[in-house]
Protein backbone atom coordinates (compact mmCIF):
# COMPACT_ATOMS: atom_id res chain seq x y z
CA UNK A 1 0.00 0.00 0.00
CA UNK A 2 1.09 3.57 -0.61
CA UNK A 3 1.43 5.52 2.65
CA UNK A 4 2.81 8.91 3.56
CA UNK A 5 4.30 9.88 6.89
CA UNK A 6 4.11 13.47 8.05
CA UNK A 7 6.66 15.25 10.20
CA UNK A 8 4.70 18.25 11.48
CA UNK A 9 7.80 19.98 12.85
CA UNK A 10 8.68 23.45 11.69
CA UNK A 11 12.29 24.38 10.99
CA UNK A 12 13.10 26.13 14.22
CA UNK A 13 16.60 27.41 14.59
CA UNK A 14 18.79 24.86 16.20
CA UNK A 15 20.73 21.85 15.19
CA UNK A 16 18.10 19.22 15.69
CA UNK A 17 15.97 21.00 13.07
CA UNK A 18 18.32 19.47 10.50
CA UNK A 19 18.47 15.99 12.01
CA UNK A 20 16.52 13.01 10.82
CA UNK A 21 13.59 11.85 12.97
CA UNK A 22 14.62 8.33 13.90
CA UNK A 23 11.13 7.15 14.84
CA UNK A 24 9.75 8.16 11.45
CA UNK A 25 12.74 6.63 9.66
CA UNK A 26 12.32 3.36 11.53
CA UNK A 27 8.56 3.09 10.94
CA UNK A 28 9.06 3.79 7.23
CA UNK A 29 11.83 1.19 6.95
CA UNK A 30 9.73 -1.44 8.73
CA UNK A 31 6.64 -0.82 6.56
CA UNK A 32 8.77 -0.83 3.39
CA UNK A 33 10.25 -4.14 4.46
CA UNK A 34 6.71 -5.52 4.53
CA UNK A 35 6.18 -4.37 0.94
CA UNK A 36 4.59 -0.93 1.39
CA UNK A 37 5.54 2.18 -0.52
CA UNK A 38 6.23 4.86 2.10
CA UNK A 39 6.98 8.54 1.52
CA UNK A 40 7.47 11.53 3.81
CA UNK A 41 6.20 15.07 3.88
CA UNK A 42 8.49 17.04 6.15
CA UNK A 43 7.01 20.37 7.21
CA UNK A 44 10.51 21.60 8.05
CA UNK A 45 11.15 21.74 4.32
CA UNK A 46 8.18 24.05 3.86
CA UNK A 47 9.03 26.60 6.52
CA UNK A 48 10.81 29.87 6.00
CA UNK A 49 10.91 33.23 7.74
CA UNK A 50 7.39 33.94 6.47
CA UNK A 51 6.03 30.80 8.10
CA UNK A 52 4.70 27.54 6.68
CA UNK A 53 3.90 27.23 3.01
CA UNK A 54 0.57 25.44 3.45
CA UNK A 55 -0.24 25.61 -0.28
CA UNK A 56 2.84 23.56 -0.99
CA UNK A 57 1.90 21.14 1.78
CA UNK A 58 -1.57 20.60 0.28
CA UNK A 59 -0.07 20.11 -3.19
CA UNK A 60 2.28 17.46 -1.79
CA UNK A 61 -0.62 15.70 -0.05
CA UNK A 62 -2.50 15.68 -3.30
CA UNK A 63 0.56 14.50 -5.28
CA UNK A 64 1.46 11.81 -2.74
CA UNK A 65 -0.90 9.25 -4.26
CA UNK A 66 -1.59 8.02 -0.68
CA UNK A 67 -4.86 7.32 1.01
CA UNK A 68 -3.11 6.43 4.28
CA UNK A 69 -1.17 8.93 6.36
CA UNK A 70 0.80 8.63 9.58
CA UNK A 71 1.48 11.76 11.61
CA UNK A 72 4.25 11.72 14.23
CA UNK A 73 3.33 14.05 17.09
CA UNK A 74 5.60 15.67 19.67
CA UNK A 75 3.93 17.85 22.29
CA UNK A 76 5.66 20.87 20.74
CA UNK A 77 4.20 20.03 17.31
CA UNK A 78 0.65 19.28 18.40
CA UNK A 79 -0.97 22.38 16.87
CA UNK A 80 0.87 21.88 13.57
CA UNK A 81 -0.10 18.20 13.56
CA UNK A 82 -3.72 19.23 13.98
CA UNK A 83 -3.54 21.59 11.04
CA UNK A 84 -1.71 18.99 8.94
CA UNK A 85 -4.56 16.56 9.60
CA UNK A 86 -7.30 19.11 8.87
CA UNK A 87 -5.65 19.88 5.55
CA UNK A 88 -5.35 16.18 4.65
CA UNK A 89 -9.10 15.86 5.31
CA UNK A 90 -9.74 18.89 3.09
CA UNK A 91 -7.63 17.62 0.18
CA UNK A 92 -8.47 13.93 0.57
CA UNK A 93 -11.74 13.49 2.46
CA UNK A 94 -11.55 9.67 2.23
CA UNK A 95 -8.00 9.36 3.54
CA UNK A 96 -7.25 7.33 6.66
CA UNK A 97 -5.00 8.94 9.23
CA UNK A 98 -2.98 7.45 12.11
CA UNK A 99 -1.22 9.49 14.79
CA UNK A 100 1.61 8.25 16.96
CA UNK A 101 4.76 9.36 18.75
CA UNK A 102 5.45 10.65 22.22
CA UNK A 103 2.41 12.92 22.65
CA UNK A 104 -0.24 10.35 21.68
CA UNK A 105 1.63 7.82 23.85
CA UNK A 106 1.47 9.92 26.99
CA UNK A 107 -1.69 11.95 26.31
CA UNK A 108 -4.04 9.67 24.37
CA UNK A 109 -7.15 11.50 25.61
CA UNK A 110 -5.90 14.91 24.52
CA UNK A 111 -4.76 13.39 21.22
CA UNK A 112 -8.39 12.65 20.36
CA UNK A 113 -8.58 16.35 19.44
CA UNK A 114 -6.46 15.50 16.43
CA UNK A 115 -9.45 13.58 15.02
CA UNK A 116 -7.32 10.80 13.57
CA UNK A 117 -8.71 7.37 12.72
CA UNK A 118 -6.34 5.64 15.11
CA UNK A 119 -4.09 6.68 17.99
CA UNK A 120 -0.96 4.55 18.18
CA UNK A 121 0.74 4.39 21.57
CA UNK A 122 4.29 3.18 22.16
CA UNK A 123 6.66 2.00 19.46
CA UNK A 124 4.96 2.32 16.11
CA UNK A 125 6.74 0.05 13.63
CA UNK A 126 4.47 -2.97 13.88
CA UNK A 127 1.34 -1.05 14.93
CA UNK A 128 1.45 1.31 11.93
CA UNK A 129 2.15 -1.51 9.48
CA UNK A 130 -0.65 -3.66 10.93
CA UNK A 131 -3.03 -0.70 10.59
CA UNK A 132 -2.01 -0.24 6.94
CA UNK A 133 -2.73 -3.89 6.33
CA UNK A 134 -6.04 -3.82 8.18
CA UNK A 135 -4.99 -6.57 10.54
CA UNK A 136 -4.63 -6.93 14.29
CA UNK A 137 -1.30 -5.76 15.57
CA UNK A 138 0.97 -8.58 16.72
CA UNK A 139 2.41 -6.58 19.54
CA UNK A 140 5.66 -7.45 21.12
CA UNK A 141 8.38 -5.14 22.30
CA UNK A 142 10.68 -5.10 19.28
CA UNK A 143 14.11 -6.65 19.41
CA UNK A 144 16.01 -3.68 18.00
CA UNK A 145 18.35 -5.88 15.98
CA UNK A 146 15.36 -7.27 14.12
CA UNK A 147 14.24 -3.84 12.95
CA UNK A 148 15.63 -2.56 9.65
CA UNK A 149 17.88 0.50 9.81
CA UNK A 150 16.08 3.85 9.80
CA UNK A 151 15.30 4.96 6.27
CA UNK A 152 17.44 8.08 5.82
CA UNK A 153 16.59 8.47 2.14
CA UNK A 154 13.21 9.78 3.23
CA UNK A 155 14.97 12.89 4.51
CA UNK A 156 17.04 13.43 1.34
CA UNK A 157 18.89 15.60 0.63
CA UNK A 158 20.46 14.47 3.87
CA UNK A 159 22.32 17.30 5.53
CA UNK A 160 22.46 16.74 9.27
CA UNK A 161 24.33 19.63 10.84
CA UNK A 162 27.24 18.56 13.04
CA UNK A 163 27.20 19.16 16.75
CA UNK A 164 30.06 20.89 18.57
CA UNK A 165 33.37 20.63 16.79
CA UNK A 166 32.64 17.61 14.61
CA UNK A 167 33.30 17.46 10.86
CA UNK A 168 30.83 16.76 8.07
CA UNK A 169 29.46 14.47 6.74
CA UNK A 170 27.82 14.00 10.13
CA UNK A 171 24.99 11.66 11.08
CA UNK A 172 22.94 10.99 14.19
CA UNK A 173 22.31 7.44 15.34
CA UNK A 174 20.21 5.81 18.05
CA UNK A 175 21.51 2.60 19.53
CA UNK A 176 19.08 1.93 22.36
CA UNK A 177 15.60 2.73 23.62
CA UNK A 178 14.64 3.54 27.19
CA UNK A 179 16.33 4.95 30.27
CA UNK A 180 16.58 3.44 33.77
CA UNK A 181 16.53 6.83 35.55
CA UNK A 182 13.51 8.69 36.82
CA UNK A 183 14.14 12.44 36.48
CA UNK A 184 10.83 14.12 37.21
CA UNK A 185 10.96 16.57 34.28
CA UNK A 186 11.22 13.62 31.88
CA UNK A 187 9.75 10.45 33.32
CA UNK A 188 7.54 8.47 33.18
CA UNK A 189 6.98 9.64 29.58
CA UNK A 190 9.99 7.75 28.27
CA UNK A 191 8.92 4.57 30.07
CA UNK A 192 5.41 4.91 28.60
CA UNK A 193 6.91 5.05 25.13
CA UNK A 194 9.61 2.39 25.42
CA UNK A 195 8.72 0.36 28.52
CA UNK A 196 10.77 0.14 31.68
CA UNK A 197 13.53 -2.12 30.36
CA UNK A 198 16.33 -0.52 28.35
CA UNK A 199 17.04 -2.28 25.06
CA UNK A 200 20.25 -1.83 23.11
CA UNK A 201 21.09 -2.79 19.55
CA UNK A 202 24.01 -5.19 19.31
CA UNK A 203 27.38 -3.57 18.65
CA UNK A 204 27.56 -5.52 15.40
CA UNK A 205 24.23 -4.10 14.25
CA UNK A 206 25.39 -0.56 15.05
CA UNK A 207 28.81 -0.96 13.39
CA UNK A 208 27.31 -2.27 10.17
CA UNK A 209 24.93 0.70 10.03
CA UNK A 210 27.82 3.11 10.57
CA UNK A 211 29.91 1.39 7.88
CA UNK A 212 27.00 1.58 5.46
CA UNK A 213 26.54 5.25 6.27
CA UNK A 214 30.20 5.81 5.47
CA UNK A 215 29.86 3.97 2.22
CA UNK A 216 26.63 5.66 1.13
CA UNK A 217 26.90 9.22 2.34
CA UNK A 218 30.40 9.58 3.71
CA UNK A 219 30.85 9.63 7.46
CA UNK A 220 33.38 11.76 9.25
CA UNK A 221 31.51 12.02 12.52
CA UNK A 222 28.37 11.02 14.36
CA UNK A 223 26.33 11.62 17.48
CA UNK A 224 25.06 8.77 19.63
CA UNK A 225 21.80 10.46 20.47
CA UNK A 226 20.75 7.97 23.13
CA UNK A 227 19.46 8.80 26.54
CA UNK A 228 21.86 6.67 28.50
CA UNK A 229 24.67 5.21 26.41
CA UNK A 230 27.07 5.79 29.32
CA UNK A 231 25.12 3.50 31.66
CA UNK A 232 26.43 0.25 30.19
CA UNK A 233 30.19 -0.24 30.64
CA UNK A 234 30.31 -3.77 29.23
CA UNK A 235 28.49 -2.64 26.11
CA UNK A 236 30.86 0.31 25.81
CA UNK A 237 33.94 -1.95 26.03
CA UNK A 238 32.61 -3.97 23.13
CA UNK A 239 31.69 -0.81 21.22
CA UNK A 240 35.20 0.61 21.66
CA UNK A 241 36.84 -2.55 20.42
CA UNK A 242 34.68 -2.67 17.28
CA UNK A 243 34.94 1.07 16.66
CA UNK A 244 38.76 0.94 16.81
CA UNK A 245 38.79 -1.96 14.42
CA UNK A 246 36.28 -0.84 11.79
CA UNK A 247 36.01 2.94 11.96
CA UNK A 248 39.16 4.19 13.69
CA UNK A 249 39.20 7.64 12.07
CA UNK A 250 35.60 8.66 12.66
CA UNK A 251 34.97 11.04 15.58
CA UNK A 252 31.82 11.19 17.64
CA UNK A 253 29.87 12.79 20.50
CA UNK A 254 27.56 11.01 22.90
CA UNK A 255 25.20 11.88 25.69
CA UNK A 256 26.51 10.93 29.13
CA UNK A 257 25.52 11.38 32.74
CA UNK A 258 27.94 13.26 35.00
CA UNK A 259 27.87 10.52 37.66
CA UNK A 260 28.87 7.90 35.07
CA UNK A 261 31.87 10.00 34.00
CA UNK A 262 32.97 10.45 37.62
CA UNK A 263 32.54 6.77 38.36
CA UNK A 264 34.42 5.51 35.30
CA UNK A 265 36.97 8.06 34.05
CA UNK A 266 39.09 5.30 32.50
CA UNK A 267 36.13 4.27 30.34
CA UNK A 268 35.92 7.83 28.99
CA UNK A 269 39.67 7.84 28.28
CA UNK A 270 39.19 4.66 26.24
CA UNK A 271 36.24 6.31 24.48
CA UNK A 272 38.46 9.31 23.69
CA UNK A 273 41.03 6.95 22.17
CA UNK A 274 38.18 5.51 20.10
CA UNK A 275 37.22 8.97 18.74
CA UNK A 276 34.95 10.51 21.41
CA UNK A 277 35.34 14.30 21.19
CA UNK A 278 32.38 15.62 23.14
CA UNK A 279 29.79 14.68 25.74
CA UNK A 280 26.35 16.19 26.17
CA UNK A 281 25.61 16.14 29.86
CA UNK A 282 22.27 16.89 31.49
CA UNK A 283 23.74 18.86 34.37
CA UNK A 284 20.51 20.81 34.88
CA UNK A 285 21.23 22.73 38.08
CA UNK A 286 24.00 23.97 40.36
CA UNK A 287 21.71 23.64 43.37
CA UNK A 288 21.70 20.30 45.17
CA UNK A 289 18.22 21.01 46.48
CA UNK A 290 16.95 21.39 42.92
CA UNK A 291 18.82 18.32 41.62
CA UNK A 292 17.17 16.32 44.41
CA UNK A 293 13.78 17.86 43.64
CA UNK A 294 14.28 16.75 40.01
CA UNK A 295 15.32 13.25 41.24
CA UNK A 296 18.36 13.61 39.00
CA UNK A 297 20.40 11.27 41.24
CA UNK A 298 23.56 13.30 40.69
CA UNK A 299 25.56 15.75 42.79
CA UNK A 300 26.58 19.27 41.85
CA UNK A 301 30.20 18.15 42.42
CA UNK A 302 29.67 15.39 39.83
CA UNK A 303 28.99 18.07 37.21
CA UNK A 304 32.22 19.91 38.04
CA UNK A 305 34.31 16.77 38.37
CA UNK A 306 32.95 15.31 35.13
CA UNK A 307 34.00 18.49 33.28
CA UNK A 308 37.49 18.26 34.85
CA UNK A 309 37.86 14.63 33.85
CA UNK A 310 36.71 15.22 30.28
CA UNK A 311 38.84 18.32 29.92
CA UNK A 312 41.98 16.45 31.01
CA UNK A 313 41.22 13.68 28.54
CA UNK A 314 40.53 16.10 25.66
CA UNK A 315 36.75 15.63 25.42
CA UNK A 316 34.58 18.79 25.14
CA UNK A 317 31.72 19.37 27.51
CA UNK A 318 28.27 20.35 26.28
CA UNK A 319 26.36 21.25 29.44
CA UNK A 320 22.59 21.22 29.36
CA UNK A 321 21.41 23.64 32.05
CA UNK A 322 17.95 24.51 33.22
CA UNK A 323 16.57 27.42 35.20
CA UNK A 324 13.07 28.57 36.09
CA UNK A 325 12.26 25.28 37.83
CA UNK A 326 9.31 25.07 40.26
CA UNK A 327 10.40 25.77 43.88
CA UNK A 328 13.75 27.25 42.68
CA UNK A 329 14.79 30.44 44.46
CA UNK A 330 16.82 33.24 42.89
CA UNK A 331 19.83 32.25 44.97
CA UNK A 332 19.54 28.72 43.60
CA UNK A 333 19.51 30.12 40.06
CA UNK A 334 22.73 31.93 40.96
CA UNK A 335 24.20 28.63 42.17
CA UNK A 336 23.62 27.30 38.64
CA UNK A 337 25.25 30.43 37.21
CA UNK A 338 28.27 29.85 39.48
CA UNK A 339 28.49 26.24 38.36
CA UNK A 340 28.34 27.36 34.72
CA UNK A 341 31.22 29.80 35.35
CA UNK A 342 33.26 26.99 36.92
CA UNK A 343 32.61 24.81 33.89
CA UNK A 344 33.85 27.56 31.56
CA UNK A 345 36.97 28.03 33.71
CA UNK A 346 37.73 24.33 33.51
CA UNK A 347 36.90 24.01 29.80
CA UNK A 348 36.80 27.41 28.05
CA UNK A 349 35.39 25.73 24.93
CA UNK A 350 32.53 24.12 26.86
CA UNK A 351 29.14 24.84 25.37
CA UNK A 352 26.47 25.94 27.82
CA UNK A 353 23.04 25.10 26.51
CA UNK A 354 20.44 26.90 28.63
CA UNK A 355 16.77 26.06 28.85
CA UNK A 356 13.96 27.61 30.80
CA UNK A 357 12.08 24.79 32.48
CA UNK A 358 9.04 23.76 30.45
CA UNK A 359 6.44 21.37 31.87
CA UNK A 360 6.34 18.47 29.42
CA UNK A 361 3.22 16.29 29.21
CA UNK A 362 3.81 12.80 30.50
CA UNK A 363 6.34 13.82 33.16
CA UNK A 364 5.83 13.86 36.93
CA UNK A 365 6.81 17.52 37.09
CA UNK A 366 4.17 18.35 34.49
CA UNK A 367 1.57 16.73 36.77
CA UNK A 368 2.98 18.74 39.69
CA UNK A 369 2.60 21.96 37.65
CA UNK A 370 -0.96 21.04 36.68
CA UNK A 371 -1.90 20.21 40.28
CA UNK A 372 -0.43 23.47 41.51
CA UNK A 373 -1.82 25.50 38.60
CA UNK A 374 1.65 26.65 37.56
CA UNK A 375 1.71 26.16 33.81
CA UNK A 376 1.62 29.17 31.50
CA UNK A 377 1.99 27.11 28.32
CA UNK A 378 -0.78 28.16 25.94
CA UNK A 379 0.13 26.83 22.54
CA UNK A 380 1.96 23.66 21.71
CA UNK A 381 4.96 25.49 20.29
CA UNK A 382 5.68 26.74 23.82
CA UNK A 383 6.78 23.21 24.72
CA UNK A 384 10.07 24.00 23.00
CA UNK A 385 12.71 23.82 25.65
CA UNK A 386 14.99 26.65 24.54
CA UNK A 387 15.96 29.48 26.83
CA UNK A 388 13.27 32.02 26.02
CA UNK A 389 12.86 34.40 28.97
CA UNK A 390 10.34 36.45 26.99
CA UNK A 391 8.14 33.36 26.78
CA UNK A 392 7.23 32.51 30.40
CA UNK A 393 6.51 28.84 31.03
CA UNK A 394 5.44 28.71 34.67
CA UNK A 395 3.95 31.07 37.21
CA UNK A 396 6.03 32.56 39.99
CA UNK A 397 9.29 32.76 38.02
CA UNK A 398 10.93 36.14 37.45
CA UNK A 399 12.01 35.66 33.82
CA UNK A 400 13.69 39.08 33.67
CA UNK A 401 15.90 37.92 36.53
CA UNK A 402 16.67 34.65 34.70
CA UNK A 403 17.76 36.60 31.61
CA UNK A 404 20.06 38.75 33.74
CA UNK A 405 21.44 35.78 35.68
CA UNK A 406 22.29 33.76 32.59
CA UNK A 407 23.96 36.81 30.97
CA UNK A 408 26.47 36.83 33.88
CA UNK A 409 28.29 33.78 32.53
Ligand code: SF4
Pocket residue numbers: 179180181182183186187190227228282
Ligand atom coordinates in the same frame (compact mmCIF):
# COMPACT_ATOMS: atom_id res chain seq x y z
S1 SF4 B 1 16.44 13.18 31.81
FE1 SF4 B 1 17.85 11.73 30.85
S2 SF4 B 1 18.65 10.51 32.58
FE2 SF4 B 1 16.80 11.51 33.31
S3 SF4 B 1 15.16 10.03 32.98
FE3 SF4 B 1 15.21 11.38 31.17
S4 SF4 B 1 16.49 10.34 29.67
FE4 SF4 B 1 16.89 9.38 31.70
